[in-house]
Amino acid sequence: MRRAVEADTPADAKASRKAAVDAAAKPSQLANPQKATTSKKARGIRIATSIVQGKVFFHNPTxxxxxxxxxxAVNNPTKNMVFTAGHCVHGGAGGTWATNWVxxxxxxxxxxxxxxxSAKTLTSFNGWINxxxxNYDIGVANVWDNGSSKLVNTVGGMGLGYNYGYVNTVTVWxxxxxxxxxxxxxxxxxxxxTWQDGSRVQNGCTMVEGASGGPWLRDYNETTGLGTEIGVTSTRTDxxxxIDSPYFDNKIQTIYDNTANG
Structure with missing residues:
Protein backbone atom coordinates (compact mmCIF):
# COMPACT_ATOMS: atom_id res chain seq x y z
CA MET A 1 0.00 0.00 0.00
CA ARG A 2 1.31 3.45 -0.94
CA ARG A 3 -0.05 6.77 0.21
CA ALA A 4 0.28 10.41 -0.72
CA VAL A 5 -0.20 13.00 1.98
CA GLU A 6 -1.35 16.56 1.51
CA ALA A 7 0.61 19.14 3.50
CA ASP A 8 -0.72 22.28 5.16
CA THR A 9 1.89 24.43 3.43
CA PRO A 10 1.65 26.63 0.29
CA ALA A 11 1.64 24.83 -3.04
CA ASP A 12 4.32 27.22 -4.30
CA ALA A 13 6.72 26.45 -1.45
CA LYS A 14 9.30 25.25 -4.00
CA ALA A 15 9.64 28.76 -5.39
CA SER A 16 10.08 30.34 -1.98
CA ARG A 17 13.74 30.87 -1.12
CA LYS A 18 13.06 32.58 2.21
CA ALA A 19 10.85 31.05 4.85
CA ALA A 20 10.58 32.80 8.19
CA VAL A 21 9.67 30.77 11.24
CA ASP A 22 6.19 31.70 12.46
CA ALA A 23 6.61 33.33 15.85
CA ALA A 24 3.47 31.54 16.99
CA ALA A 25 4.79 28.15 15.95
CA LYS A 26 6.02 26.52 19.11
CA PRO A 27 8.29 23.45 19.11
CA SER A 28 6.15 20.34 19.23
CA GLN A 29 7.01 16.79 20.22
CA LEU A 30 4.99 14.15 18.37
CA ALA A 31 6.80 11.15 19.81
CA ASN A 32 9.23 10.62 22.65
CA PRO A 33 12.30 8.41 22.23
CA GLN A 34 11.79 4.84 23.40
CA LYS A 35 14.35 2.24 24.38
CA ALA A 36 14.05 -1.29 23.08
CA THR A 37 11.80 -3.44 25.25
CA THR A 38 13.23 -6.77 24.12
CA SER A 39 16.78 -7.99 24.63
CA LYS A 40 18.87 -9.27 21.77
CA LYS A 41 22.65 -9.32 21.54
CA ALA A 42 24.07 -7.75 18.42
CA ARG A 43 26.92 -9.47 16.65
CA GLY A 44 29.25 -7.92 14.14
CA ILE A 45 28.99 -4.35 15.43
CA ARG A 46 32.52 -3.01 15.87
CA ILE A 47 31.85 0.67 16.38
CA ALA A 48 29.75 2.58 18.88
CA THR A 49 26.57 3.07 16.91
CA SER A 50 22.90 3.72 17.46
CA ILE A 51 20.99 0.53 16.72
CA VAL A 52 17.92 2.66 15.99
CA GLN A 53 19.42 4.01 12.76
CA GLY A 54 20.11 1.76 9.80
CA LYS A 55 20.31 1.18 6.09
CA VAL A 56 17.50 0.97 3.52
CA PHE A 57 17.56 -1.18 0.39
CA PHE A 58 14.99 -0.86 -2.42
CA HIS A 59 14.28 -1.34 -6.12
CA ASN A 60 13.32 1.48 -8.49
CA PRO A 61 10.86 0.06 -11.07
CA THR A 62 11.24 3.13 -13.31
CA ALA A 73 13.07 3.90 13.48
CA VAL A 74 10.69 6.39 15.09
CA ASN A 75 8.45 5.69 18.05
CA ASN A 76 4.74 5.38 17.19
CA PRO A 77 1.72 3.58 18.68
CA THR A 78 2.10 0.50 16.47
CA LYS A 79 5.91 0.42 16.97
CA ASN A 80 6.66 0.04 13.25
CA MET A 81 7.60 3.46 11.84
CA VAL A 82 10.72 4.36 9.83
CA PHE A 83 11.55 7.94 8.75
CA THR A 84 13.71 8.55 5.67
CA ALA A 85 13.90 10.85 2.63
CA GLY A 86 11.03 11.05 0.16
CA HIS A 87 13.29 10.01 -2.73
CA CYS A 88 14.05 6.82 -0.79
CA VAL A 89 10.41 5.72 -1.07
CA HIS A 90 9.23 7.37 -4.33
CA GLY A 91 10.99 8.60 -7.46
CA GLY A 92 9.30 12.00 -7.44
CA ALA A 93 7.75 13.64 -10.51
CA GLY A 94 7.52 11.08 -13.31
CA GLY A 95 8.62 8.30 -10.98
CA THR A 96 6.85 5.65 -9.00
CA TRP A 97 6.92 3.92 -5.62
CA ALA A 98 9.92 1.86 -4.58
CA THR A 99 9.51 -1.90 -4.38
CA ASN A 100 11.30 -4.57 -2.33
CA TRP A 101 11.83 -1.90 0.33
CA VAL A 102 13.54 -3.07 3.52
CA SER A 118 10.00 -5.17 5.04
CA ALA A 119 7.73 -2.24 4.24
CA LYS A 120 4.00 -2.70 4.67
CA THR A 121 3.20 0.83 3.48
CA LEU A 122 5.24 3.69 2.02
CA THR A 123 4.10 7.29 2.38
CA SER A 124 5.28 10.68 1.16
CA PHE A 125 3.86 14.12 0.39
CA ASN A 126 2.14 15.05 -2.86
CA GLY A 127 4.62 17.91 -3.10
CA TRP A 128 7.40 15.36 -3.52
CA ILE A 129 5.46 12.76 -5.52
CA ASN A 130 4.08 15.17 -8.11
CA ASN A 135 10.72 20.93 0.79
CA TYR A 136 8.68 17.71 0.92
CA ASP A 137 11.52 15.22 0.45
CA ILE A 138 10.35 13.16 3.41
CA GLY A 139 9.24 9.54 3.43
CA VAL A 140 7.75 7.17 5.98
CA ALA A 141 7.63 3.39 5.95
CA ASN A 142 5.46 1.30 8.21
CA VAL A 143 7.08 -2.12 8.39
CA TRP A 144 5.71 -5.59 8.98
CA ASP A 145 6.46 -7.36 12.24
CA ASN A 146 9.48 -9.63 12.09
CA GLY A 147 8.00 -12.87 13.36
CA SER A 148 6.41 -11.89 16.65
CA SER A 149 8.70 -8.88 17.12
CA LYS A 150 7.92 -5.22 16.46
CA LEU A 151 10.63 -2.90 15.17
CA VAL A 152 10.55 -0.24 17.89
CA ASN A 153 10.30 -2.83 20.65
CA THR A 154 13.36 -4.56 19.19
CA VAL A 155 15.75 -1.65 18.57
CA GLY A 156 14.03 1.38 20.09
CA GLY A 157 12.62 4.44 18.35
CA MET A 158 13.70 8.04 17.95
CA GLY A 159 11.44 10.81 19.14
CA LEU A 160 9.94 13.11 16.51
CA GLY A 161 9.66 16.88 16.72
CA TYR A 162 8.87 19.89 14.56
CA ASN A 163 8.91 23.71 14.62
CA TYR A 164 12.24 23.78 16.45
CA GLY A 165 13.53 26.55 14.20
CA TYR A 166 16.48 26.53 11.82
CA VAL A 167 19.28 26.88 14.38
CA ASN A 168 19.94 23.73 16.37
CA THR A 169 22.71 21.37 17.40
CA VAL A 170 22.21 17.95 15.85
CA THR A 171 23.82 14.56 15.42
CA VAL A 172 23.50 13.06 11.93
CA TRP A 173 23.76 9.36 11.04
CA THR A 194 22.38 23.94 11.64
CA TRP A 195 21.29 27.13 9.89
CA GLN A 196 18.70 28.37 7.42
CA ASP A 197 19.31 27.72 3.70
CA GLY A 198 16.43 29.39 1.90
CA SER A 199 13.36 27.41 2.89
CA ARG A 200 15.41 24.43 4.07
CA VAL A 201 17.93 23.60 6.81
CA GLN A 202 21.66 23.03 6.28
CA ASN A 203 24.67 21.80 8.24
CA GLY A 204 28.36 21.23 7.61
CA CYS A 205 28.36 17.43 7.53
CA THR A 206 30.03 16.12 4.36
CA MET A 207 28.07 12.90 3.91
CA VAL A 208 27.28 11.91 0.32
CA GLU A 209 25.08 9.54 -1.70
CA GLY A 210 23.78 6.69 0.43
CA ALA A 211 23.34 8.94 3.47
CA SER A 212 20.01 10.25 2.16
CA GLY A 213 17.25 9.75 4.71
CA GLY A 214 19.60 9.61 7.67
CA PRO A 215 18.23 11.25 10.84
CA TRP A 216 19.11 14.70 12.17
CA LEU A 217 18.76 14.37 15.95
CA ARG A 218 18.38 16.92 18.74
CA ASP A 219 19.38 15.96 22.27
CA TYR A 220 21.20 12.84 21.09
CA ASN A 221 22.25 10.50 23.89
CA GLU A 222 25.36 8.46 23.10
CA THR A 223 24.52 5.89 25.75
CA THR A 224 21.02 5.09 24.54
CA GLY A 225 21.53 5.94 20.87
CA LEU A 226 18.31 7.96 21.02
CA GLY A 227 17.34 11.52 20.19
CA THR A 228 14.52 13.58 18.71
CA GLU A 229 14.43 13.58 14.92
CA ILE A 230 13.97 17.06 13.43
CA GLY A 231 15.36 16.48 9.93
CA VAL A 232 16.48 13.96 7.32
CA THR A 233 19.39 14.18 4.91
CA SER A 234 17.97 15.15 1.53
CA THR A 235 20.64 16.70 -0.72
CA ARG A 236 24.30 17.74 -0.65
CA THR A 237 26.34 20.50 -2.21
CA ASP A 238 28.77 19.80 -5.05
CA ILE A 243 23.91 18.72 3.45
CA ASP A 244 20.30 19.91 3.54
CA SER A 245 17.03 18.74 5.07
CA PRO A 246 13.46 19.88 4.57
CA TYR A 247 12.39 22.07 7.47
CA PHE A 248 10.29 20.02 9.88
CA ASP A 249 7.22 22.21 10.41
CA ASN A 250 3.49 21.46 10.71
CA LYS A 251 3.63 19.07 7.75
CA ILE A 252 5.36 16.58 10.04
CA GLN A 253 2.23 16.50 12.19
CA THR A 254 0.26 15.73 9.01
CA ILE A 255 2.39 12.82 7.85
CA TYR A 256 2.71 11.42 11.37
CA ASP A 257 -1.06 11.51 11.88
CA ASN A 258 -1.50 9.65 8.58
CA THR A 259 0.99 6.93 9.47
CA ALA A 260 1.09 6.67 13.27
CA ASN A 261 -1.22 3.66 13.37
CA GLY A 262 -0.15 2.11 10.07
Missing amino acids: NGGDYACSAA FVPAYYNGSRPYGTW SSDL GYPAAFGYDGEVPYVCQNIG PPAY
Whole structure:
Protein backbone atom coordinates (compact mmCIF):
# COMPACT_ATOMS: atom_id res chain seq x y z
CA MET A 1 0.00 0.00 0.00
CA ARG A 2 1.31 3.45 -0.94
CA ARG A 3 -0.05 6.77 0.21
CA ALA A 4 0.28 10.41 -0.72
CA VAL A 5 -0.20 13.00 1.98
CA GLU A 6 -1.35 16.56 1.51
CA ALA A 7 0.61 19.14 3.50
CA ASP A 8 -0.72 22.28 5.16
CA THR A 9 1.89 24.43 3.43
CA PRO A 10 1.65 26.63 0.29
CA ALA A 11 1.64 24.83 -3.04
CA ASP A 12 4.32 27.22 -4.30
CA ALA A 13 6.72 26.45 -1.45
CA LYS A 14 9.30 25.25 -4.00
CA ALA A 15 9.64 28.76 -5.39
CA SER A 16 10.08 30.34 -1.98
CA ARG A 17 13.74 30.87 -1.12
CA LYS A 18 13.06 32.58 2.21
CA ALA A 19 10.85 31.05 4.85
CA ALA A 20 10.58 32.80 8.19
CA VAL A 21 9.67 30.77 11.24
CA ASP A 22 6.19 31.70 12.46
CA ALA A 23 6.61 33.33 15.85
CA ALA A 24 3.47 31.54 16.99
CA ALA A 25 4.79 28.15 15.95
CA LYS A 26 6.02 26.52 19.11
CA PRO A 27 8.29 23.45 19.11
CA SER A 28 6.15 20.34 19.23
CA GLN A 29 7.01 16.79 20.22
CA LEU A 30 4.99 14.15 18.37
CA ALA A 31 6.80 11.15 19.81
CA ASN A 32 9.23 10.62 22.65
CA PRO A 33 12.30 8.41 22.23
CA GLN A 34 11.79 4.84 23.40
CA LYS A 35 14.35 2.24 24.38
CA ALA A 36 14.05 -1.29 23.08
CA THR A 37 11.80 -3.44 25.25
CA THR A 38 13.23 -6.77 24.12
CA SER A 39 16.78 -7.99 24.63
CA LYS A 40 18.87 -9.27 21.77
CA LYS A 41 22.65 -9.32 21.54
CA ALA A 42 24.07 -7.75 18.42
CA ARG A 43 26.92 -9.47 16.65
CA GLY A 44 29.25 -7.92 14.14
CA ILE A 45 28.99 -4.35 15.43
CA ARG A 46 32.52 -3.01 15.87
CA ILE A 47 31.85 0.67 16.38
CA ALA A 48 29.75 2.58 18.88
CA THR A 49 26.57 3.07 16.91
CA SER A 50 22.90 3.72 17.46
CA ILE A 51 20.99 0.53 16.72
CA VAL A 52 17.92 2.66 15.99
CA GLN A 53 19.42 4.01 12.76
CA GLY A 54 20.11 1.76 9.80
CA LYS A 55 20.31 1.18 6.09
CA VAL A 56 17.50 0.97 3.52
CA PHE A 57 17.56 -1.18 0.39
CA PHE A 58 14.99 -0.86 -2.42
CA HIS A 59 14.28 -1.34 -6.12
CA ASN A 60 13.32 1.48 -8.49
CA PRO A 61 10.86 0.06 -11.07
CA THR A 62 11.24 3.13 -13.31
CA ASN A 63 14.88 2.49 -14.24
CA GLY A 64 15.30 -1.04 -12.94
CA GLY A 65 18.03 -0.03 -10.50
CA ASP A 66 18.66 -1.17 -6.94
CA TYR A 67 19.51 1.54 -4.43
CA ALA A 68 20.36 2.18 -0.79
CA CYS A 69 19.52 4.97 1.63
CA SER A 70 19.69 5.64 5.36
CA ALA A 71 16.87 5.89 7.90
CA ALA A 72 15.87 5.56 11.54
CA ALA A 73 13.07 3.90 13.48
CA VAL A 74 10.69 6.39 15.09
CA ASN A 75 8.45 5.69 18.05
CA ASN A 76 4.74 5.38 17.19
CA PRO A 77 1.72 3.58 18.68
CA THR A 78 2.10 0.50 16.47
CA LYS A 79 5.91 0.42 16.97
CA ASN A 80 6.66 0.04 13.25
CA MET A 81 7.60 3.46 11.84
CA VAL A 82 10.72 4.36 9.83
CA PHE A 83 11.55 7.94 8.75
CA THR A 84 13.71 8.55 5.67
CA ALA A 85 13.90 10.85 2.63
CA GLY A 86 11.03 11.05 0.16
CA HIS A 87 13.29 10.01 -2.73
CA CYS A 88 14.05 6.82 -0.79
CA VAL A 89 10.41 5.72 -1.07
CA HIS A 90 9.23 7.37 -4.33
CA GLY A 91 10.99 8.60 -7.46
CA GLY A 92 9.30 12.00 -7.44
CA ALA A 93 7.75 13.64 -10.51
CA GLY A 94 7.52 11.08 -13.31
CA GLY A 95 8.62 8.30 -10.98
CA THR A 96 6.85 5.65 -9.00
CA TRP A 97 6.92 3.92 -5.62
CA ALA A 98 9.92 1.86 -4.58
CA THR A 99 9.51 -1.90 -4.38
CA ASN A 100 11.30 -4.57 -2.33
CA TRP A 101 11.83 -1.90 0.33
CA VAL A 102 13.54 -3.07 3.52
CA PHE A 103 15.09 -1.45 6.60
CA VAL A 104 18.12 -3.03 8.30
CA PRO A 105 18.79 -1.51 11.75
CA ALA A 106 22.47 -1.18 12.68
CA TYR A 107 23.61 -2.64 9.35
CA TYR A 108 27.38 -3.12 9.41
CA ASN A 109 29.47 -4.56 6.60
CA GLY A 110 26.87 -7.13 5.59
CA SER A 111 25.81 -7.97 9.14
CA ARG A 112 22.12 -7.64 9.99
CA PRO A 113 22.16 -8.10 13.78
CA TYR A 114 18.55 -7.01 14.31
CA GLY A 115 17.05 -8.53 11.20
CA THR A 116 15.49 -7.18 8.03
CA TRP A 117 12.16 -5.34 8.17
CA SER A 118 10.00 -5.17 5.04
CA ALA A 119 7.73 -2.24 4.24
CA LYS A 120 4.00 -2.70 4.67
CA THR A 121 3.20 0.83 3.48
CA LEU A 122 5.24 3.69 2.02
CA THR A 123 4.10 7.29 2.38
CA SER A 124 5.28 10.68 1.16
CA PHE A 125 3.86 14.12 0.39
CA ASN A 126 2.14 15.05 -2.86
CA GLY A 127 4.62 17.91 -3.10
CA TRP A 128 7.40 15.36 -3.52
CA ILE A 129 5.46 12.76 -5.52
CA ASN A 130 4.08 15.17 -8.11
CA SER A 131 6.67 17.96 -8.23
CA SER A 132 9.93 16.63 -6.72
CA ASP A 133 9.71 19.60 -4.36
CA LEU A 134 12.66 19.23 -2.00
CA ASN A 135 10.72 20.93 0.79
CA TYR A 136 8.68 17.71 0.92
CA ASP A 137 11.52 15.22 0.45
CA ILE A 138 10.35 13.16 3.41
CA GLY A 139 9.24 9.54 3.43
CA VAL A 140 7.75 7.17 5.98
CA ALA A 141 7.63 3.39 5.95
CA ASN A 142 5.46 1.30 8.21
CA VAL A 143 7.08 -2.12 8.39
CA TRP A 144 5.71 -5.59 8.98
CA ASP A 145 6.46 -7.36 12.24
CA ASN A 146 9.48 -9.63 12.09
CA GLY A 147 8.00 -12.87 13.36
CA SER A 148 6.41 -11.89 16.65
CA SER A 149 8.70 -8.88 17.12
CA LYS A 150 7.92 -5.22 16.46
CA LEU A 151 10.63 -2.90 15.17
CA VAL A 152 10.55 -0.24 17.89
CA ASN A 153 10.30 -2.83 20.65
CA THR A 154 13.36 -4.56 19.19
CA VAL A 155 15.75 -1.65 18.57
CA GLY A 156 14.03 1.38 20.09
CA GLY A 157 12.62 4.44 18.35
CA MET A 158 13.70 8.04 17.95
CA GLY A 159 11.44 10.81 19.14
CA LEU A 160 9.94 13.11 16.51
CA GLY A 161 9.66 16.88 16.72
CA TYR A 162 8.87 19.89 14.56
CA ASN A 163 8.91 23.71 14.62
CA TYR A 164 12.24 23.78 16.45
CA GLY A 165 13.53 26.55 14.20
CA TYR A 166 16.48 26.53 11.82
CA VAL A 167 19.28 26.88 14.38
CA ASN A 168 19.94 23.73 16.37
CA THR A 169 22.71 21.37 17.40
CA VAL A 170 22.21 17.95 15.85
CA THR A 171 23.82 14.56 15.42
CA VAL A 172 23.50 13.06 11.93
CA TRP A 173 23.76 9.36 11.04
CA GLY A 174 24.11 7.86 7.59
CA TYR A 175 25.66 5.31 5.25
CA PRO A 176 27.60 7.35 2.64
CA ALA A 177 28.56 5.32 -0.42
CA ALA A 178 30.60 7.61 -2.70
CA PHE A 179 33.78 9.72 -2.63
CA GLY A 180 35.73 7.00 -0.83
CA TYR A 181 32.86 5.68 1.27
CA ASP A 182 31.50 2.21 0.51
CA GLY A 183 28.11 2.35 2.24
CA GLU A 184 28.91 -0.65 4.40
CA VAL A 185 29.35 1.08 7.75
CA PRO A 186 27.50 3.94 9.45
CA TYR A 187 29.11 7.34 9.92
CA VAL A 188 28.11 10.09 12.29
CA CYS A 189 28.54 13.86 12.38
CA GLN A 190 28.16 14.68 16.04
CA ASN A 191 26.99 17.87 17.73
CA ILE A 192 27.08 20.10 14.65
CA GLY A 193 25.18 23.32 14.12
CA THR A 194 22.38 23.94 11.64
CA TRP A 195 21.29 27.13 9.89
CA GLN A 196 18.70 28.37 7.42
CA ASP A 197 19.31 27.72 3.70
CA GLY A 198 16.43 29.39 1.90
CA SER A 199 13.36 27.41 2.89
CA ARG A 200 15.41 24.43 4.07
CA VAL A 201 17.93 23.60 6.81
CA GLN A 202 21.66 23.03 6.28
CA ASN A 203 24.67 21.80 8.24
CA GLY A 204 28.36 21.23 7.61
CA CYS A 205 28.36 17.43 7.53
CA THR A 206 30.03 16.12 4.36
CA MET A 207 28.07 12.90 3.91
CA VAL A 208 27.28 11.91 0.32
CA GLU A 209 25.08 9.54 -1.70
CA GLY A 210 23.78 6.69 0.43
CA ALA A 211 23.34 8.94 3.47
CA SER A 212 20.01 10.25 2.16
CA GLY A 213 17.25 9.75 4.71
CA GLY A 214 19.60 9.61 7.67
CA PRO A 215 18.23 11.25 10.84
CA TRP A 216 19.11 14.70 12.17
CA LEU A 217 18.76 14.37 15.95
CA ARG A 218 18.38 16.92 18.74
CA ASP A 219 19.38 15.96 22.27
CA TYR A 220 21.20 12.84 21.09
CA ASN A 221 22.25 10.50 23.89
CA GLU A 222 25.36 8.46 23.10
CA THR A 223 24.52 5.89 25.75
CA THR A 224 21.02 5.09 24.54
CA GLY A 225 21.53 5.94 20.87
CA LEU A 226 18.31 7.96 21.02
CA GLY A 227 17.34 11.52 20.19
CA THR A 228 14.52 13.58 18.71
CA GLU A 229 14.43 13.58 14.92
CA ILE A 230 13.97 17.06 13.43
CA GLY A 231 15.36 16.48 9.93
CA VAL A 232 16.48 13.96 7.32
CA THR A 233 19.39 14.18 4.91
CA SER A 234 17.97 15.15 1.53
CA THR A 235 20.64 16.70 -0.72
CA ARG A 236 24.30 17.74 -0.65
CA THR A 237 26.34 20.50 -2.21
CA ASP A 238 28.77 19.80 -5.05
CA PRO A 239 31.57 19.35 -4.12
CA PRO A 240 30.52 17.78 -0.80
CA ALA A 241 30.62 20.43 1.92
CA TYR A 242 27.09 20.78 3.28
CA ILE A 243 23.91 18.72 3.45
CA ASP A 244 20.30 19.91 3.54
CA SER A 245 17.03 18.74 5.07
CA PRO A 246 13.46 19.88 4.57
CA TYR A 247 12.39 22.07 7.47
CA PHE A 248 10.29 20.02 9.88
CA ASP A 249 7.22 22.21 10.41
CA ASN A 250 3.49 21.46 10.71
CA LYS A 251 3.63 19.07 7.75
CA ILE A 252 5.36 16.58 10.04
CA GLN A 253 2.23 16.50 12.19
CA THR A 254 0.26 15.73 9.01
CA ILE A 255 2.39 12.82 7.85
CA TYR A 256 2.71 11.42 11.37
CA ASP A 257 -1.06 11.51 11.88
CA ASN A 258 -1.50 9.65 8.58
CA THR A 259 0.99 6.93 9.47
CA ALA A 260 1.09 6.67 13.27
CA ASN A 261 -1.22 3.66 13.37
CA GLY A 262 -0.15 2.11 10.07
